[in-house]
Amino acid sequence: MTERSWWCAELLGRHADDMVWARAAGREVSFGRLRRETAWLADVLERYGIRARSTVALYGNASFTHLWTLFALWSLGAQVVLGKTPAGRRSRDVPLGPRRTQFSVWLGENRGRPHDFVDECEVLVRRHAGGAPSVSGHCLVQFSSGTTGRPKAVGRSPQSLLEELDRLAAVEGMPRHGERVSVLEPLTHSFGLIGGVLHSLAVGATVVMPVARTAEATVRAVADAHVVLGNPHHFRRLARAEPGELPHLRLAVSSGDALPPEIPAVFRGRHGVLVGQAYGTTETGIIAADLTGRFGPAGVGVPVPGSRTRVVGGVLEVHVPESPYLYDDTPWTGGWMSTRDLVTRDPDTGALRLRGRVQGVGDASVDLLRIESVLRAHRHITDAVVLGVGPIEAHVASSAELDGDELRSWCRRFLNGAPAPDRYHLLRELPRTANGKAVRDRGVLRRHRTHPPGACRCISW
Numbered sequence: 121m122t123e124r125s126w127w128c129a130e131l132l133g134r135h136a137d138d139m140v141w142a143r144a145a146g147r148e149v150s151f152g153r154l155r156r157e158t159a160w161l162a163d164v165l166e167r168y169g170i171r172a173r174s175t176v177a178l179y180g181n182a183s184f185t186h187l188w189t190l191f192a193l194w195s196l197g198a199q200v201v202l203g204k205t206p207a208g209r210r211s212r213d214v215p216l217g218p219r220r221t222q223f224s225v226w227l228g229e230n231r232g233r234p235h236d237f238v239d240e241c242e243v244l245v246r247r248h249a250g251g252a253p254s255v256s257g258h259c260l261v262q263f264s265s266g267t268t269g270r271p272k273a274v275g276r277s278p279q280s281l282l283e284e285l286d287r288l289a290a291v292e293g294m295p296r297h298g299e300r301v302s303v304l305e306p307l308t309h310s311f312g313l314i315g316g317v318l319h320s321l322a323v324g325a326t327v328v329m330p331v332a333r334t335a336e337a338t339v340r341a342v343a344d345a346h347v348v349l350g351n352p353h354h355f356r357r358l359a360r361a362e363p364g365e366l367p368h369l370r371l372a373v374s375s376g377d378a379l380p381p382e383i384p385a386v387f388r389g390r391h392g393v394l395v396g397q398a399y400g401t402t403e404t405g406i407i408a409a410d411l412t413g414r415f416g417p418a419g420v421g422v423p424v425p426g427s428r429t430r431v432v433g434g435v436l437e438v439h440v441p442e443s444p445y446l447y448d449d450t451p452w453t454g455g456w457m458s459t460r461d462l463v464t465r466d467p468d469t470g471a472l473r474l475r476g477r478v479q480g481v482g483d484a485s486v487d488l489l490r491i492e493s494v495l496r497a498h499r500h501i502t503d504a505v506v507l508g509v510g511p512i513e514a515h516v517a518s519s520a521e522l523d524g525d526e527l528r529s530w531c532r533r534f535l536n537g538a539p540a541p542d543r544y545h546l547l548r549e550l551p552r553t554a555n556g557k558a559v560r561d562r563g564v565l566r567r568h569r570t571h572p573p574g575a576c577r578c579i580s581w
Contacts (some may be wrong), residue, residue, distance in 0.1 A: 124162065124195045127259070127278035128318075131285075132158065132191065135324045142184060143300070144237050144329040144341075150182050154191075157184075161192035161243070168245045168371040170223055172197030173253040178229025179203040182307065182329065187317065189225060191244060199254040200274075201261040202308045218262040222251030222291045236332040261309060261446060264402045268444050269567075274402045275446045279539040283426065284405035290425040293371055293396075295347045297324040300368070304330055304350035309554040310402045316349050321460040335360075342366055343425040348420045349557065352383060355395050359386040365392050373398050373411050377557045378474060381417040381493050397421065399472070401459055403444040407436075415471045418489060422470045430456070434485060435478050436463040462488065462509075477560045486539045488513065495527070503550050505558050505565070506541060514541035515565050516551045546570055 135141075137152025170176060176198045178190060193200045201221055228241035258275030288294055294315075295301045301320050305312030319325045330341035335357045342348045342358065350358075355374055360365075369391055374383075375398040384395040394413030399420035400406040407429065410421025423429045428439035436459045443452040460476040465521050476488025488506045491514065493503035500520035507513045516527070524544050531540040551559045551568045559565060 121263065124159075126197065127197045127282065128191060128194055131318070131321050134322070139324060140326045141321070142187070142327040142329065144184070145239055145331045147184075147239060154188060157188040160194065162188055162195045164243075165189075165192055165225075165245065165540055166196055168223070169247065170196055170245075172200055174198040174223060175201065175221040175251060175254050177201045177203050177221045177224040178227075179224075181236065181241055183227060183238050185241050185242050185243065186227050186307065189227060193225070194259055197259075199256075199261060202313075203263075220248055220251045222253060223247055223477055236333075236402075237329055241244055258446065259491035262308065262402050273446045274444045276405075276444070280405070281318070282564065284314055284319060286314055287406055287424045287426045289322070291406075291409045291411065295320055295323060295325040295371075299325045299346040299370075300328050300344055301325045301347045302328045302330070302345035304338060304341065304348065304354045305362065307374065309376060310405060311349065311398055311400065311560070313374070314405060315398060330479040339365060342369070344368060347371045347373070349373050349375070349398075350428045352379050353377075355379075355383050355387055359383055361390065363390050366393075369393050371411060372396065373409075375399070378476075378489055378492075379417045380496065382496075384413055384417055399474075401438070403457060404438050404440055404459075407438055407459075410471065415469075415473070418475075419466075420472050420474055423472070429472075431463055431465055432458075434462050434464075434475075435459070436461050436472065462486070464513055476506065476508065478509060479560070481564055488512070490538070491531065491535065491541060494531055497534070498527075498530055503558075505550055507560060507562055507565070512539060513543045515545045515547065515550055515569075517547055519548060522546055 132155055135151045137150060139151045140148045141151045141154045142149045170193065174196070176193055178200050180186065190200060190271055224246045226244040228238050256275060256407065256415045257277050259278050260276040260281065262274050262276070263271040264274055303312055303316035305316065307313045307317060309506055328341055328345055330337045338354055338363060339361050343365060347370060353373055355372065371391070372387065372393050374395050378389050379395065380395055380418050388394045396411040396413040397409070397420045398406060398411065399408045406424055407421045408421045410419055415421055430437050437456045438459060439455050440457045441455055456486045460478050461476055464475060466473065474489055475486065486509050488508050492504045493508045495501050495506070497512060500518050500522055501516050503517040505515045527544050528540065547569065551564060553559060
């Protein structure tokens with residue numbers, strides 16, 4: 121096997137061969153085996169012609185194989201595109217703007233349930249005619265969630281990933297050496313991969329992965345964990361788990377979406393730990409953190425060391441040295457990127473408090489997340505998304521026959537004079553992205569109202 125010097129090699133080499141790197145489905149993999157499998161796969165993939173600046177789409181079943189294939193590709197200097205796995209479809213070329221990837225690597229044959237963990241699996245390599253090599257220094261390409269429009273291809277360089285690991289290491293409370301870290305987020309998500317897998321790799325923690333996207337599998341994956349990294353959907357499930365099922369839990373961190381205020385209180389009542397938050401974007405990585413939840417559900421904490429932020433017109437902006445967008449014409453001015461998140465910065469602590477996503481032009485001081493919380497407290501409403509800031513539109517999910525005047529009265533009663541929605545739209549269910557995040561794009565919601573799924577009715581007033 122060839123010895124290779126690459127940006128992540130030092131992380132892989134920090135820990136003893138017999139230390140446990142990852143666990144899933146009752147199996148453990150040591151750091152020694154991780155290094156051997158990575159080196160062996162790199163030799164195999166190199167024989168297919170994959171080398172420095174090769175563009176490779178990687179997708180398939182969640183598995184140990186998925187991670188050591190990713191590391192093997194990085195060790196060859198390839199640019200890896202982490203794509204979502206389409207159920208029931210074979211490996212295919214992945215278009216990226218004007219170019220296409222040169223190779224695709226498909227992992228596993230379990231295409232009927234592509235998100236289930238399959239331990240080890242076959243590696244299928246396909247070369248694409250007409251594919252183009254990378255013209256940038258990005259080693260990783262991910263796709264934004266698409267909650268406010270079409271997902272964008274986002275590139276991360278080795279330097280940006282290492283800098284993010286340094287920022288994470290400076291955050292008090294992050295997973296420590298020897299701890300078991302249950303990573304419930306898919307590894308195609310930024311925080312799942314970087315905050316979960318790569319940070320654990322750096323400090324010598326053991327990654328624990330769920331075997332399926334079910335409530336039962338989620339509880340099993342966290343039963344022996346010291347740290348749980350997930351999203352609001354996971355913590356809503358875990359809040360229903362019996363007290364005592366998480367005996368070692370020290371830290372619970374939510375990311376990826378706004379955390380409903382009722383979840384931390386219920387979770388703490390069951391398991392004795394508040395749900396904290398890590399806030400960031402695919403483009404920037406981690407921006408702010410409140411891992412212990414001391415600032416409350418709306419507070420995402422103070423900007424992490426090394427993160428430069430500012431609030432302009434009520435909207436958070438983050439300084440990024442160069443445009444992270446690979447294949448579109450998104451304007452880039454002065455290195456400042458708008459997150460499109462409405463925030464308030466506490467003048468005493470510097471902590472950021474989320475108020476929703478900006479849409480339109482109007483009063484940027486409105487608290488859209490508070491309106492959503494008030495609506496979800498209604499006994500007949502199962503979900504709510506509120507868009508603003510001019511006009512403010514509430515999209516609510518309910519199977520009941522709700523009256524517009526009733527909802528107006530409800531909001532005015534509990535908002536205590538704060539701005540309330542100008543319009544209400546009632547649906548059976550609200551659309552979500554493939555990652556399970558609430559869609560916050562007016563165009564998508566409008567199309568959903570016009571063509572609701574199944575027998576869903578839609579009433580606007």
